[in-house]
Amino acid sequence: MSENKIRNEIHVFINGAEHRISGEKAFLPLAQYLRYHSSLPGTKVVCAEGDCGACTVLSAKLENNTWSEFQAINSCIAPMYLFDMGSLVTVEGLSEQENLSEVQNKMREFHGGQCGYCTPGMVCSLSSLAEKSACSGKAITEKKARNFLTGNLCRCTGYEPILAAATNLDLSKWKSLSDKYLTDSQKNQFRPLASDSLMIEAGAKKFTAPANFQVATEQKSKSPQTRLVAGATDLGVLHNKGKAFMDDVMSLHKITDTNEIKMTADGVWVGARVTLTALENFLEDKLPELSRLLRIFASPQIKNQATLVGNVMNGSPIGDSIPALLALDAEVHLQSTKGLRKVALPKFYKAYKVFDVTADEIATGILIPVPGPEWKSKFFKVSLRKDLDISAVTFAALLKVDGNTISDARIAMGGVGPTVVRLSEIESAMKGQAFSEDTFARMGEKVRTLIKPISDLRATDEYRLKVAENLFKKCHIELQQEMTACP
Template identity: 35%
Template sequence: MIDFYLNGQRQQCRDVPPDTSVLELLRVHLGRTGTKEGCASGDCGACTVAIGTPDHSGELAYHTANACIMPAHQIDGCHLVTVEGLARGDALHPVQASMVDCHGSQCGFCTPGIVMSLFTLHESQRRAPAPLTPQRLEAALGGNLCRCTGYRPIRDAALCMSDYPDTHPTWADDPQLPADVAALAHDATRKNSAPNEATGFFARPRDLAELRDLRRRLPKARLVAGATDLWLESTQQLKSLDALIDLSRVAELQHIDETEDGWWIGAGVTYRRLEPLLEDAYPAFSHLMHRFASQQIRNRATMGGNVANASPIGDTPPVLLALDATLRLDGPNGERELPIGEFFLDYKKTALKDGEFLSAIFVPRPTADRQLKVWKISKRREDDISAVLAAFAWRLEDGVMRDVHLAFGGMAGIPKRAGATEAVLEGQAPSQALFATARATLRGEFDPLDDVRGSREYRLVTATNLLERLRLTLDTDNNNPAMEVCLDAYAH
């Protein structure tokens, strides 16, 4: 059973199949059709809903999610808000009123998702007012596509929504709602399902001990955390996902443990929770998050899932390779640690043994003399998959390059370091001649594929150009050697 609140009203949905999405639950099981399906892959944002969970103060904090790729069973114990739940009778919510007055809707199909993204922005402004900078607006709306408006009217609506009276929904009048949701969330974490392999299941272990036991008994069951990639097997490939183990409530996977040497990041920690840590420790890594999918995805996607998925075009693995991250693997036989460079074996094949899972990722603490650059090349600036991603780490010692790590995504069947090219640069002073040799070596080190995101030659040229870009940032003849060489708002 899925027990949750929908627009302030408690819902109890029984006999819901494991691979049901929140979108299907709303439209098919509950008859709430305001939320639309556009792409069914988490790209367009038409299905955006708001998920409310109690924060440390006891208030409900809302974040956006793509209903089309969110497992319905994961809203158990939450408050789900949809576009039907915003107006107060005939009085529109400020977001809706501003969208009407600014002509922010034309065909209207994408409008419910845009309204919900603006609703969460309005809620964050209500709780903690702050300037609506272009960066904040892009972050809030970067996951919502609109073919009609050109976005200017939507931006105008966002900028003036605070000018309207705070006509909040009726359910927001209920002072007991946050406590009711908190109680429901507490009950949800105490549930322990008894999976039946014959009938299908959505198992929700509460700790590592339960997870190890499930992996021992049900080694073929699929693991699901944010579901931002796994659920595409259902929506795009029409595969049945009838045996699932949900990692979102395994307590140990939600921790960020700081040590003297760095941080152990639980595999269930979302990118949204990671943003403050990365911004402080690795600004280049943090800046990548501006181009890592959309806010709806970052609210749910996990670094552990991005690594364990082992996609050659995942954005995180090349950065972790450049940083010499370590993985903690766990399973029925206990835990072990493995350098991330030994984890990726072949396309979608990893060093995980039967029943094992990724439990945590160690990111070392940065040192003052070690530099990191991360550059992503994609067709769209936001919410797009990389054609090539380069992550370069190094330090300069007495004018020569040391500890050179050059990692790439999109250049092989796995995320991969360019070992031969690193050897060319290691211990050498950066120069045009040296980097010319390095670029030639790089071309011979990779044999990328041709696909819709780029041809083999395009990827080779792009990768070597990024290596040249690194040389230009190291150019000691430049009056400002730390300056950026590409005039792009997102180039850092």
């Protein structure tokens, strides 16, 4: 890493004040740094898993000399080092010269305040909604308020007062957080730091953020045990619970190409650092069924940090995005000092947590082909709650229908074995069959003989078998309705 300037501290603004953080403090979860080293105890920690939302704060980042918008994130699972060249706003930073913000006033006026643990995070989530709505000029509906609050679980006072506070916000009174905290002065302070690499060490802990892929692959080749971390929405939980530790990690957030999402001749290119929120918005008119699935992937706080590549490389057998990506024939791009390697996702998963990736390779992104209009798609997630829950079973179907005949099929499922699987036997059996209720019912019966789900805390094996069968019927019903409704 000698070719680049190497910093051993991160630079971040918190409520407008610059912080330079190095050593052990850089490895703390953001919430702990705020509470114990910044005298900002308004941010609470309850679950330490990114589930309850009590730790919600607002985050913006400087990328390509442009500030992103402020978004709500969970501060309990995100390590401090991920916020280099960023700007953070906590509940203490929302007020204006000791006057409450419009969100805080409305929560008070409509009696939406919870206990002292959950109110600050809820106020931050609603502030994210107010900031976005004021910028777009769009009114706040109850549905939009519910969506922005899905990551804040506590409802001590009931839903109605909170929703009333949200829908009665006077956006003309909202003081823009971007205008207040994302200034040219801050940008000028950060600009000389943009090309720096980062290396922070504290005892046995080591964090690096290379400035380009060449440096990153060279470092990974020398230290294959180093783990890649993106949003830390999964690794952060494991770290907090003592099941896996982020003591030797690398982030790609200094490499601007990793934030790129674009349409190419071969499909949608999704860089390694593209968040699920950004992807959901980008795919709305390109792969609308995948965009719809991402809406219920997780809470806004999680999706604003989590990445598609992180979900794929984590390789959970219940990973929400993976069945859809398998059915779409997506491919993951892996870079090492030996060059670029492309692996079709259906061949990537070998066994439980065993992937076609070598220790010295770095995932740079994923290419998602966009099927033509002759293909019909349905992606399902089944969980105990609609929002903010881990899946029991996931399902993806991509079908080419000619007239009333299925000429081609791609089917994938998760939660039914040690890995997400492409069901090649089902695909072969569906080809040439009528697009009918009977065909899908028979395929549902057949799938029960091919999958081997287990019983765990989320569902029994028999439940998963029945759900898998029923999802084929659901797929036919919804596609039939859509095809009938088409002019």
